Structures are given as C-alpha cells and as structure tokens.
Amino acid sequence: MRLTATFRANDGKGRVRLAYWGTIAGQGAGMTPPYCAVCGKDFRGEYFHTGKGGDLLRFRDYAPLADGAVGMPRGAAWFCRMHLEDARTLDAQPLGEAIEVLRRRFGGFPPPAIGPMPDPELWVVCAGSNLAAVLRLVRSSSGWTPAQARERLMAGPFCLASGWPCELAPWVELLRQAGASVEIRYP
Numbered sequence: 001m002r003l004t005a006t007f008r009a010n011d012g013k014g015r016v017r018l019a020y021w022g023t024i025a026g027q028g029a030g031m032t033p034p035y036c037a038v039c040g041k042d043f044r045g046e047y048f049h050t051g052k053g054g055d056l057l058r059f060r061d062y063a064p065l066a067d068g069a070v071g072m073p074r075g076a077a078w079f080c081r082m083h084l085e086d087a088r089t090l091d092a093q094p095l096g097e098a099i100e101v102l103r104r105r106f107g108g109f110p111p112p113a114i115g116p117m118p119d120p121e122l123w124v125v126c127a128g129s130n131l132a133a134v135l136r137l138v139r140s141s142s143g144w145t146p147a148q149a150r151e152r153l154m155a156g157p158f159c160l161a162s163g164w165p166c167e168l169a170p171w172v173e174l175l176r177q178a179g180a181s182v183e184i185r186y187p
C-alpha cells in the first residue's frame with residue numbers, strides 16, 4: 001500500500017512551513033526523511049528530485065495523523081528500491097514485525113550517516129566515438145587540464161559534476177549530442 005506524505009502544514013499563525021525535518025509550533029517530531037528502514041540507505045536526493053528511489057509504505061498498525069498534525073504516522077516507514085517489494089509483501093503485518101523479518105532476511109546494516117542531502121552527480125559512462133568533442137566539453141565543464149580530462153576519459157566511468165538536475169541538464173544534452181553516454185546518479 002502506498003502512503004502519500006504531506007510535507008507542508010500551517011503553523012497556526014497563517015504561515016506555511018516545511019514539515020520535513022523539524023517541528024512546527026512544538027507539535028512533535030517532523031516527518032522522517034527517506035532513509036530505508038531496513039538498510040538505512042539515504043535516498044532523499046533521488047526522491048526529492050524525481051519521486052523515485054524508494055517509497056513510503058503503511059502497515060497493518062498504520063494510524064494516520066490527526067488533521068493539521070505534523071510528523072511520521074505510526075505504522076509507516078520508508079524503504080529503498082532494493083527492499084521495497086519485499087516490504088510490500090509484509091504490509092499485512094505490524095511495522096515492527098515486518099522490519100524484524102526484513103532485517104533477518106537481509107542481515108544487519110550500520111546506522112545511516114545523517115548529514116546534508118547529497119546532490120545528484122553527472123557521470124560520463126563512455127566517451128563514444130567523438131573523443132575530441134567530448135574532451136572539449138569535459139574540460140569546459142570541469143576546468144581540468146587537457147591531460148586530466150583525457151586521463152579520466154581513458155580510465156572509464158567518472159563523475160564529472162554534481163548539482164541540481166536543472167544545472168546538469170545542459171551538460172547532459174551537450175555530451176549526448178557529442179556521442180557520450182552519460183547518466184545522473186544519486187549517491
């Protein structure tokens with residue numbers, strides 16, 4: 001079952017505030033960010049930019065928040081794409097039991113490293129046949145010397161830049177037009 005999370009709430013003073021991380025007027029904890037309940041994978045960046053990377057599921061013990069309340073509903077948890085389908089098969093159980101089953105199935109994981117949301121990365125996977133054009137674009141976008149750019153192109157897939165998808169989009173288009181294979185990755 002899919003749960004659509006609402007990340008905005010009125011604080012009672014006519015202001016709308018983002019309820020993703022913090023609290024609003026002392027009304028409890030904010031919405032839990034997209035970290036997988038099984039492995040702790042941080043998929044905030046991909047979820048924020050594309051709505052993908054995982055999902056928020058509700059289980060048998062799901063209890064929706066009261067109207068105007070902010071926080072994480074009881075019986076709901078985030079799951080990365082690797083654990084999502086397995087979690088869906090257990091949504092008839094209470095959340096705690098389902099997570100125990102999944103952790104036994106997949107093993108233990110270290111706790112997630114909490115920090116700033118990492119930016120998406122532009123990776124050059126293959127330079128293609130027009131090496132000179134791709135080399136020029138790599139140099140233009142990175143500021144690397146010709147030797148540094150050539151070394152990275154010859155070494156195989158590499159991260160060229162990181163930033164918001166709208167900042168990376170022009171480089172993606174130019175590199176593809178030059179014959180390179182590129183992809184946006186979410187760390």
